[in-house]
Amino acid sequence: MSDTTAPTRTEPSPLAQLARAGFLDRYTAGTRSLYEYDLDVFFGWCTDQGLDPLDARRPHLEAFGRWLMNERRNGARSTCRRLQTIRSFYRLAVADEIIDRDPTILLRMPRWHVDRSTIAYLDPQQVGRLLRVAEAMSPAHHALVALMAMLGLRVSEVCGIDIEDLAEDALGYVVLTARRKGGKVSRMPVPVPLLRIVEKARDGRTTGPLILTRAGNRQNRRGAYDWFKRALKRAGLPEDAHPHTLRHAAISALVNAGVPMHEAQEFAGHTDIRTTAHYYHRPLTLDQHGAHVTARVFATAA
Secondary structure, three states: OOOOOOOOOOOOHHHHHHHHHHHOOOHHHHHHHHHHHHHHHHHHHHHOOEEEEEEEEOOHHHHHHHHHHOOOOOOHHHHHHHHHHHHHHHHHHHOOOOOOOOOOOOOOOOOOOOHHHHOOOHHHHHHHHHHHOOOOOOOHHHHHHHHHHHHHHEEEEEOOOEEEEEEOOOOOOEEEEEEEHHHOOEEEEEEEEHHHHHHHHHHOOOOOOOEEEEEOOOOOOHHHHHHHHHHHHHHOOOOOHHHHHHHHHHHHHHHHHHOOOOHHHHOOOOOHHHHHHHHOOOOHHHHHHHHHHHHHHHEEEE
């Protein structure tokens, strides 16, 4: 007979539930659902350990990370993302004075690496071909593809655009106020080539959704995915591409054109610049090595 006693299951305290609700209230739609699931997993683990989430210490959280990888078989990247959610939860709990110390300080995060060769990618010529095919399908198809490719918007963000979100500013720029992932709002200029495409999709309308189905309803994510896949097939492009591939192509185009990484990050709306770095495809040649800059600077000074 074993002397080992299983931990007594402890349900999260009312204060922990309050902290959870306050954290989730900051987010909407898909982001909220994702974070809610992350917290469900963490709170469930705490219950099994006989631990109230607000009593957790750094060793507990590192044990949770090992459990995610060893028991749930989460990859290093997924585990890191879940721990980032937990870190944000505790930081807000400290800011709200629910707890007086952050247990995620010095928390060790799993290391992970993205094999860029496995990421679906369309080069500028392929994006151009897709735009031509989409134009032949309908103005709405054309606008959907163009907004994802030229503004780097996610498919759900494009589907959510209303005509009222387009306005001219004091300098004469047509500006799109886009509702982004996580409830963020950003103002983006609409360049003339894109504006022409958008105007055809608008077709004289002054209100309502910009991207309409044939039935006259707002296009949704599922329908937009189907539109994209049909255009992709007609264009003879790689089958593994998906709507997010156009966002990938947009950010990669900026980086490959020499736009500084922090500006590409701002364009993409990435919180972490490491996410932007994953889009970097152009290999540096010896002519581009930083040693040329340092040698020129110091040799000139010598």
